[in-house]
Amino acid sequence: MNRAIRHMWIAAVAIFAVLLLALTSIMFFQQRSLAADPWNTRTLYQQFGKDRGPILAGGQEVARSVPTDGDYAYQREYTDGAAYAPLTGYFSPIHGATGLENAMGEQLSGDSDSQFYDRFMATLSGNQPSGASVEMTVDPELQDLAYNLLDGRKGSIVALEPSTGRVLAMASSPSFDPNALASHDSAGVIEASQRLNADPNQPMSNRAIAGSLYSPGSTFKIIDTVAALESGEYTTDTIIPNPQDLELPNTSTTLPNYVGGTCASRTQADLEFALANSCNTPFAQIAMDLGQDRISETAENFGYGQELSIPLAVTPSSFPTDLDDASLAMSAIGQYDVRSTPLQVAMISSAIANDGVLMRPQLIQEVRSSDLSVIDSFRAQQMQRSTSADVANTVTDLMVSSVDDGIARGAQVPGYSVAGKTGTAEIGSSGTSSSWFTGFAPADNPQIAIAVVYDDIPAGQTSDATSNAQQIFEAVLNR
Amino acid sequence: MTTPAAAPTAPTAGSSASSAPVQRRRRLTELLLLVVAWTIGIGANILVDPEQASSEPAHVYRSAAVLIGGSLLLHLVLWFRARYADPYILPIVVTLNGLGIAMIHRIDLLMDSSAGTNQVLWTAIGITAAALVLLFLRDHRRLRQFTYISLVVSALLLVLPLLPGLGTEINGARIWISIGARTFQPGEIAKITLAIFFAGYLSTNRDVILLAGPKVGPVRLPRFRDLAPMFAAWLVSIGVLVFQRDLGTAILFFGLFVAMIYLATGRLSWIVLGLLFVAAGGVVASQTFGHVAARLDAWWHAFDPAIYDAPVGGSRQIVQGIFGMASGGLFGQGLGQGRPDLVSYSNSDMIITAFGEELGLIGLSAILLMFFLLISRGFRAALGTPDGFGKLLAGGLASIMVIQLFVVIGGVTRVIPLTGLTTPFMSAGGSSLLSNWIVAALLLAISHSARRPVVTGPASAEDIAEFEAHEREEQERAELHETERAERAERRRQRQQAAEARKATAESKSSEAQS
Numbered sequence: 001m002n003r004a005i006r007h008m009w010i011a012a013v014a015i016f017a018v019l020l021l022a023l024t025s026i027m028f029f030q031q032r033s034l035a036a037d038p039w040n041t042r043t044l045y046q047q048f049g050k051d052r053g054p055i056l057a058g059g060q061e062v063a064r065s066v067p068t069d070g071d072y073a074y075q076r077e078y079t080d081g082a083a084y085a086p087l088t089g090y091f092s093p094i095h096g097a098t099g100l101e102n103a104m105g106e107q108l109s110g111d112s113d114s115q116f117y118d119r120f121m122a123t124l125s126g127n128q129p130s131g132a133s134v135e136m137t138v139d140p141e142l143q144d145l146a147y148n149l150l151d152g153r154k155g156s157i158v159a160l161e162p163s164t165g166r167v168l169a170m171a172s173s174p175s176f177d178p179n180a181l182a183s184h185d186s187a188g189v190i191e192a193s194q195r196l197n198a199d200p201n202q203p204m205s206n207r208a209i210a211g212s213l214y215s216p217g218s219t220f221k222i223i224d225t226v227a228a229l230e231s232g233e234y235t236t237d238t239i240i241p242n243p244q245d246l247e248l249p250n251t252s253t254t255l256p257n258y259v260g261g262t263c264a265s266r267t268q269a270d271l272e273f274a275l276a277n278s279c280n281t282p283f284a285q286i287a288m289d290l291g292q293d294r295i296s297e298t299a300e301n302f303g304y305g306q307e308l309s310i311p312l313a314v315t316p317s318s319f320p321t322d323l324d325d326a327s328l329a330m331s332a333i334g335q336y337d338v339r340s341t342p343l344q345v346a347m348i349s350s351a352i353a354n355d356g357v358l359m360r361p362q363l364i365q366e367v368r369s370s371d372l373s374v375i376d377s378f379r380a381q382q383m384q385r386s387t388s389a390d391v392a393n394t395v396t397d398l399m400v401s402s403v404d405d406g407i408a409r410g411a412q413v414p415g416y417s418v419a420g421k422t423g424t425a426e427i428g429s430s431g432t433s434s435s436w437f438t439g440f441a442p443a444d445n446p447q448i449a450i451a452v453v454y455d456d457i458p459a460g461q462t463s464d465a466t467s468n469a470q471q472i473f474e475a476v477l478n479r
Numbered sequence: 480m481t482t483p484a485a486a487p488t489a490p491t492a493g494s495s496a497s498s499a500p501v502q503r504r505r506r507l508t509e510l511l512l513l514v515v516a517w518t519i520g521i522g523a524n525i526l527v528d529p530e531q532a533s534s535e536p537a538h539v540y541r542s543a544a545v546l547i548g549g550s551l552l553l554h555l556v557l558w559f560r561a562r563y564a565d566p567y568i569l570p571i572v573v574t575l576n577g578l579g580i581a582m583i584h585r586i587d588l589l590m591d592s593s594a595g596t597n598q599v600l601w602t603a604i605g606i607t608a609a610a611l612v613l614l615f616l617r618d619h620r621r622l623r624q625f626t627y628i629s630l631v632v633s634a635l636l637l638v639l640p641l642l643p644g645l646g647t648e649i650n651g652a653r654i655w656i657s658i659g660a661r662t663f664q665p666g667e668i669a670k671i672t673l674a675i676f677f678a679g680y681l682s683t684n685r686d687v688i689l690l691a692g693p694k695v696g697p698v699r700l701p702r703f704r705d706l707a708p709m710f711a712a713w714l715v716s717i718g719v720l721v722f723q724r725d726l727g728t729a730i731l732f733f734g735l736f737v738a739m740i741y742l743a744t745g746r747l748s749w750i751v752l753g754l755l756f757v758a759a760g761g762v763v764a765s766q767t768f769g770h771v772a773a774r775l776d777a778w779w780h781a782f783d784p785a786i787y788d789a790p791v792g793g794s795r796q797i798v799q800g801i802f803g804m805a806s807g808g809l810f811g812q813g814l815g816q817g818r819p820d821l822v823s824y825s826n827s828d829m830i831i832t833a834f835g836e837e838l839g840l841i842g843l844s845a846i847l848l849m850f851f852l853l854i855s856r857g858f859r860a861a862l863g864t865p866d867g868f869g870k871l872l873a874g875g876l877a878s879i880m881v882i883q884l885f886v887v888i889g890g891v892t893r894v895i896p897l898t899g900l901t902t903p904f905m906s907a908g909g910s911s912l913l914s915n916w917i918v919a920a921l922l923l924a925i926s927h928s929a930r931r932p933v934v935t936g937p938a939s940a941e942d943i944a945e946f947e948a949h950e951r952e953e954q955e956r957a958e959l960h961e962t963e964r965a966e967r968a969e970r971r972r973q974r975q976q977a978a979e980a981r982k983a984t985a986e987s988k989s990s991e992a993q994s
Binding site: 023 | 839870892
């Protein structure tokens with residue numbers, strides 16, 4: 001009988017092995033696919049059952065989890081939602097997560113690898129593990145100011161700290177209330193998202209880093225200037241022809257200077273005059289003279305064509321390839337197929353301000369676990385050198401005179417030297433244009449680099465871009 | 480009674496080198512392991528509800544009192560009555576029971592139910608029953624006397640739920656009886672009585688069954704009449720269960736039947752025949768019974784939307800259970816952190832998924848290994864005990880547990896179709912807990928006889944006293960037997976004499992009449 005008993009035991013071993021294999025298959029190998037199954041409401045309950053960490057700006061909570069009595073234990077609440085929506089995104093039971101809620105999702109929910117120890121200790125102590133808090137680099141005062149200046153009009157403002165790459169403000173307008181999407185009332189959420197998606201002004205797209213990108217217009221002349229100075233063929237003393245109209249090679253079209261502007265007063269210009277008054281024809285000639293590769297290379301040195309994660313994904317700005325001279329001339333003044341995010345334009349100013357060194361733009365100041373220990377904190381990183389310090393300083397001087405004596409006069413802050421460049425990019429044949437300002441202040445010790453853009457400004461009208469920048473400069477410099 | 484520490488120094492230890500190795504009593508080992516078991520079981524109860532210090536502390540104190548008090552009681556009973564009992568069985572069972580209470584209480588908190596309180600009460604009842612079994616069943620071999628009574632009791636227990644007025648149908652299965660407000664599942668107790676019957680019958684008739692039958696080809700079949708009572712028992716249980724629509728228990732009983740025949744005879748060919756019967760039975764059942772066909776569909780096509788959303792017999796429970804386990808992953812959500820309430824019956828039939836979710840693959844594997852160890856100790860007791868009845872009973876009880884776990888865990892992992900059965904010691908359910916505690920007591924009793932040393936050398940006074948007490952008891956019983964037999968023989972002789980006397984008188988009368 002003992003033989004049979006032993007055999008029975010071996011059968012039991014086999015049965016347990018089968019059971020363990022089946023469990024391993026479900027709980028380990030199929031874990032991810034099962035978690036993603038549409039019938040698996042558990043994944044949602046889990047995410048919304050967690051005390052997700054807050055997102056902070058300057059120590060204030062702009063996104064936080066509040067306990068609810070409904071199906072889910074916690075609901076996400078956004079204070080000052082619209083101003084920060086392009087940064088925080090939303091965390092919705094129906095539409096998932098966007099913005100930092102998505103990009104920093106693992107840390108906020110406490111699931112990142114660096115929080116393993118906290119999770120483990122929470123499991124041991126039986127406490128609900130709570131997520132990390134994410135502090136943004138954004139200055140709440142500037143963020144609110146920027147959002148309020150945009151005042152619901154289509155446009156965007158991005159401010160960087162040139163020496164570190166900190167994003168000080170990033171506003172996109174019109175914006176939306178993320179609370180409407182984070183609600184646990186499904187019908188309300190669906191209604192809100194349908195309304196927002198149908199809105200022709202696209203309030204849910206973050207114009208500052210994504211959206212449909214802009215033509216940089218005359219702000220791109222800073223790149224031309226850098227390329228010209230780097231080539232050694234141009235100095236600030238070089239005299240460049242400044243015809244009112246430049247006939248583009250092999251076309252019947254001409255490229256004009258701004259009709260009625262200061263440019264018309266001279267037929268020859270140096271770089272200072274051309275940049276300060278934003279004359280088109282000298283830069284078109286410089287570009288055709290230097291060639292596409294030089295311009296393109298300089299643009300790349302300032303960040304064009306590069307994927308960025310701040311950790312929000314930034315759509316790469318682009319400078320077109322395979323250009324004939326006519327298209328190159330148009331591209332040199334930021335028209336044709338040059339596409340820029342406002343962040344990219346701010347990066348140009350930032351690199352000039354920081355003696356030619358481009359710091360990597362970053363949005364996260366610090367990640368702290370629920371017991372306040374620091375998991376990750378900001379480290380300034382050099383992204384690349386955009387140009388030499390000499391060239392950067394020369395361009396700074398040129399940009400300062402643009403504010404002092406040129407068409408960027410509106411950006412002057414009493415008692416400080418401000419560097420700036422305006423821009424206007426015509427959008428196709430719509431008769432409207434994107435209106436830009438980019439610059440930094442103070443010119444001798446830059447604390448802030450900025451890009452402001454407004455969409456759909458009717459031809460002939462000036463926008464608030466320059467005055468907005470001035471107000472932000474003033475806010476920074478006078479505190 | 481001496482302390483257990485004295486046991487290893489008993490002279491028996493050294494002098495029996497020539498015979499089987501002498502097992503130590505290991506009662507201290509048991510006590511130490513019990514401390515570990517309490518830590519795990521009560522710790523889990525604290526962990527599932529971190530705030531209970533303020534909300535409802537009574538639960539933790541109640542379960543701690545029952546687990547510690549109950550297992551100490553059993554420990555003492557073992558010390559006095561079954562000193563050589565296996566030291567691992569009790570701690571494992573206490574751990575599993577404690578974890579079960581914690582999970583049930585944890586699900587109570589989510590569902591606003593009170594199954595946990597009930598479970599603590601039934602734990603106390605189960606432990607008391609186990610203590611009584613160990614106290615009054617000095618030798619498991621006595622159960623052999625109840626072979627046929629067990630059969631009758633099994634049949635009665637299985638028929639009870641079918642009686643009108645007494646039986647209660649819950650979720651389409653008529654396997655409960657209700658006494659007052661409480662329900663009880665007599666089938667759970669029937670698995671023990673059936674095991675006793677099978678063990679008693681097979682240990683007595685083993686040789687006849689093995690050798691008396693005709694040989695067909697290479698297979699020697701048993702004579703029908705030798706297996707007839709077995710088949711009767713099997714037919715009763717299966718028949719009743721088909722009427723009660725409880726597939727899980729039917730599989731359990733059939734498995735028990737096949738396992739015990741194999742344990743008794745060692746004939747693999749009969750197992751194969753048995754499994755063919757199962758296959759045939761399964762095909763017939765799936766064609767005949769709608770609920771069986773539905774179970775098969777929910778198994779094969781669990782992720783089919785039509786079957787997932789089926790109002791009756793759908794696969795939602797299986798699929799949600801699998802989601803639950805998957806969400807546990809390797810390390811689990813942590814006790815008290817998951818959502819086991821999303822699975823229906825997560826505190827009874829599906830409790831394994833709740834453990835998977837909150838303790839993860841690692842925790843669930845640990846639970847499985849504890850079950851495996853428990854079962855192995857059961858088989859070990861079967862190997863060690865000298866009597867055939869004890870071997871079959873221990874082997875049978877261990878097999879029941881293997882089959883039950885296979886049906887439950889295989890069911891929730893889609894290895895086999897899901898059928899409703901409880902997870903021993905863990906699932907909410909008084910009858911299940913009671914019967915499993917009795918099983919544990921029986922295994923402890925048999926393991927005592929398996930590990931008790933056979934005296935071969937100079938015995939301690941204690942051993943001698945025990946031996947003499949045993950001898951005296953046997954002697955008395957033999958004398959009693961002898962007296963009774965003598966009395967019976969005397970009565971028979973007197974009856975015969977009387978009859979002969981009457982016959983003689985009658986004959987003399989008739990001869991007188993003739994003359």
